[in-house]
Amino acid sequence: MTGSVDETAETAEAAETAEAAEAPEADEAAQWWATAVSHVEPGSIELRERPIQQLIGSASLVDVIWLLLRGGTPSARESALLEAALVAGVDHGPQAPSIAAARMAATCGIGLNNAMATGINMLGDSHGGAGQQCVEMLTDVRARHATGLDWDTAAQEVMADWQSRSRYLPGFGHRFHPVDPRRDPLLGLVRDAVADGVVAGDHLEAALAVESVLRRRRAGARPVPMNIDGATAVIYAELGFPAPLARGLFVLSRSVGVLAHAWEESGQGRRNKGPVPRGVVPARLPPVQGA
Template sequence: MSRQATRDDEDPASRWWATAISDISPGVIRLRGYPVADLIEDASFAQVVWLLLRGDLPSPAQARLLERALVAGVDHGPQSPAIAIARMAATCGVGINNAMASAVNVLGDVHGGAGQQLMELLARIDADDALDAVRAALADLKARGIHVPGFGHRFHPVDPRRDPLMAAVERAVSDGVVAGRAYRVATEIERQLAPIPMNIDGATAVIFSELGFTPELGRGLFVLSRSVGALAHAWEESGSGLRNKGPIPRTSLPAYTGQPERRVGHGG
């Protein structure tokens, strides 16, 4: 017979993984103090994400804005390296969790990190003197050879996710849901970079900043969102019947740029 789990808040073992997030005991699950049954009944997924990260439930308007950002980032097809990697991993016979993890593991500074980088930039720029502060910040990035994160897209002339997201932020500012600081700075950056438009990373960075998330959590929220696409694509590819699917069709060979054929002991 298994022993009943117990908690002693003074016991070093009980404090080893002490947490303010989840209160778990036999027959009890409470998240930030809310019984999970209540959350199942009355809270959306976006609200629970906010709850676990921030400690309390958001307002309905805050939750809607967060949900828009999470929906916008779910997928970009195999044009996204992470999604292509999820599909390739699925053909290698690994589990769905491994395929998803393979996708998440490449969401780093270059692919997936622009939102966090823009959030850090937005936090440094004085919104009350946005015109001159943005001009100075862009000049500094240019002098250091650093790409402005969150603007331009290698595939879309204009990212179709930009306008609905920024319109939602504009409404939230007008309704007093958010302050508008990040919105003002980001739109000034976009004005000075014209005709280079904001992309998905930029628009979601504005939303996450306006909602008070840290830059690190901004990246985490993007990873959470894109994991949905990784799951869907890995599952679809797992039903293709193909094995060990490489990055290009088997009928195509990578260009070879090395030495011509040579022989050991014959001058090579």
């Protein structure tokens, strides 16, 4: 019996030693994936330390987006302002590259998620990135104004910097709309929020100063008013979102339109949809020089 007891003690001791040896590895793994965004255990899901069951039915999707990105809860007015920006950017028709790509992808025998990914992956610096760039530009104008410059001068200096690198000013002008129909409703909401003390209004002033300078420079020519990227950039910046998140939020918004178009296209029975209808011969292209 004594031997049996000793063997049991040795087995227990060996198990404790093995457990102690594994503990540092377990801690290291836990730290490797440590995050403040969410915590999941059997029977428990927390988002920013908020149990999911407390959010379901009481928090809107926009509130949860804010919670996950910012770690706090927006006021009702902040939530409404963010929602307006997200609603404004959901779609811009099948001629938008991201939408066109998703629709073509949906006819190629891939899943709906793959069609969505195709469209979303088209959102880069030239198509989808102007909001982020505009937040950066308006932040520069705001910073120069804070040094004592008036808004007009601050805008001119920053615009000169941007236009030394690119012919385009992000957030202003539109290839299709003389005046973007989304501009005025969004800026009206921002003005109301400024009047009620919900947001400060500095980025709005910066954007309006840039628009004013452009209007004077282009007197007699086609105006270059603020577009959807500029108006939503004002909202994201006024709400305190860093510039890279302006792009992320636009992608999140446009994903709704990408999904809707991909789903519609998938039900129309086409196979391998191309950029022009079957039977339409594209115009003959001139020969490539040096080829």
